[in-house]
Amino acid sequence: MKTIKTIKEMKEFSSQARRTGKTLTFVPTMGFFHEGHLSLMREGRKRGDLLIVSLFVNPTQFGPHEDFKNYPRDFQRDSKMAGEVGTDVLFAPEVGEMYPPDHQTNVRVEKVTQNLCGRARPTHFQGVTTVVLMLFEMVMPHVAIFGEKDYQQLVTVQQMVKDLHMSVEVIGMPTVREADGLAMSSRNTYLLPEERKAASSLYRSLQKAKELLQKGEQRADRILLEMKEILQSEPLVRIDYAQICDAHTLQDVNRIERDVVVALAAYLGKTRLIDNLVFRNL
Ligand code: AMP
Numbered sequence: 635m636k637t638i639k640t641i642k643e644m645k646e647f648s649s650q651a652r653r654t655g656k657t658l659t660f661v662p663t664m665g666f667f668h669e670g671h672l673s674l675m676r677e678g679r680k681r682g683d684l685l686i687v688s689l690f691v692n693p694t695q696f697g698p699h700e701d702f703k704n705y706p707r708d709f710q711r712d713s714k715m716a717g718e719v720g721t722d723v724l725f726a727p728e729v730g731e732m733y734p735p736d737h738q739t740n741v742r743v744e745k746v747t748q749n750l751c752g753r754a755r756p757t758h759f760q761g762v763t764t765v766v767l768m769l770f771e772m773v774m775p776h777v778a779i780f781g782e783k784d785y786q787q788l789v790t791v792q793q794m795v796k797d798l799h800m801s802v803e804v805i806g807m808p809t810v811r812e813a814d815g816l817a818m819s820s821r822n823t824y825l826l827p828e829e830r831k832a833a834s835s836l837y838r839s840l841q842k843a844k845e846l847l848q849k850g851e852q853r854a855d856r857i858l859l860e861m862k863e864i865l866q867s868e869p870l871v872r873i874d875y876a877q878i879c880d881a882h883t884l885q886d887v888n889r890i891e892r893d894v895v896v897a898l899a900a901y902l903g904k905t906r907l908i909d910n911l912v913f914r915n916l
Contacts, residue, residue: 635717637724641732641772644725648686648774657682660775660802662766665689666706666820667715670810674779677807679720686773687716688725690732694740695761706823725773732768740764743790743797746884750786750897751908754874762787763794770802778802783809783817785895785910789884809909811837817909829902832870836900839864839876840911843896847913852890854878865900874899874906881912890916 638644651658659682661674678685689712696702709726716724740760747759770778780788788806795804809817815837816822816830825833839861846857858876865871879886881893890913897910 635713635721635724637713637726639726639728641727644723644727644772645774647723648772651684652774656684657777658773658775659685660769660773660778661685661687662769662778662780663687663689664691664705664820665712666708666823667712668810668818668820668822670781670783670818672715672719673810674781674807675716675719675721677805678777678779681777681779681805684722685720686723686725686775687721688727688769688773689716690725690727690729690765690769692732692761692765693729694733694764695758697755697757700755701821701824704824706820725769727772732765741767741794741798743793746786746789746793749879749884749886750875750877751899752786754899759787759790763790766791767794767798767800770800775802777805779805779807781809782806782910782912783819784908785897785912786884789882815841817907819907821905821907824905825902829870829905832868833902833907835865835868835871836898836907836909839898840896840909843878844911844913847890847916854886854888854890857890857896861896861898865898870902872901874901881914892916 659678661678663671691705693702741763742760743763792804811817814834816833842860843857861876865873876898878894878896881895893914895910895912899908
């Protein structure tokens with residue numbers, strides 16, 4: 635596996651690979667890899683000739699009081715894991731090169747970023763779309779792979795690609811979970827043992843939503859009530875939101891008739907976790 639640290643070298647590598655007719659697949663990440671990241675990389679490996687993984691903890695997607703400084707980082711470990719699943723290039727640019735002091739351009743996707751995580755993190759998605767656009771420009775992938783774990787991020791990136799007529803196919807992959815259902819996340823490493831135990835309630839509440847939907851329940855408020863009961867039975871869990879939204883527009887729905895995403899965010903101590911389940915063709 636080759637490691638590239640400068641934008642110039644990344645662009646040269648991709649231009650050259652494209653000239654020789656190679657299909658480039660791309661997995662953008664913030665590192666501290668787990669099975670969720672690796673599943674995206676394995677998919678990327680299958681879909682193209684060259685797999686490029688970026689590792690960049692993007693400062694602009696963190697709010698002023700969020701965990702940018704403490705975000706877990708382990709380059710050696712990540713490098714080994716990415717290599718083992720067949721990554722061809724690990725692209726790890728420097729913050730100073732990505733955002734020189736006179737940086738002043740941002741990409742903002744409007745409607746789909748307003749609800750859900752956009753409420754508590756008003757600048758987050760602008761940071762995501764700006765860095766993803768920059769990375770696409772540097773890596774020049776034919777296919778980019780994202781996790782459904784960050785469902786609003788996936789929809790936002792797809793909207794950006796559509797609106798700006800970009801030449802990349804964006805693919806979503808299912809959420810990889812721990813044995814008790816907790817969605818894998820680099821932030822799970824922050825959890826104290828008691829918090830880790832309580833965190834399984836997020837998945838249990840989503841399973842309850844699934845059960846009710848399968849029984850034919852169409853009233854969003856009934857489902858949310860039962861989900862919140864499960865979450866509130868854990869004193870260590872503080873709900874940020876639990877919502878049922880149209881899976882495409884991300885607007886809240888009252889009556890569930892089309893594709894929906896049941897999405898939630900909750901704090902366990904200082905750690906904010908998110909999870910969701912998407913239901914299609916109801
Ligand atoms: P991150 O490093 O957290 O920014 O995530 C990089 C990519 O991995 C994003 O597309 C995430 O949605 C995806 N991802 C993170 N956790 C999971 C998971 N548990 N299952 C599947 N994909 C994931």
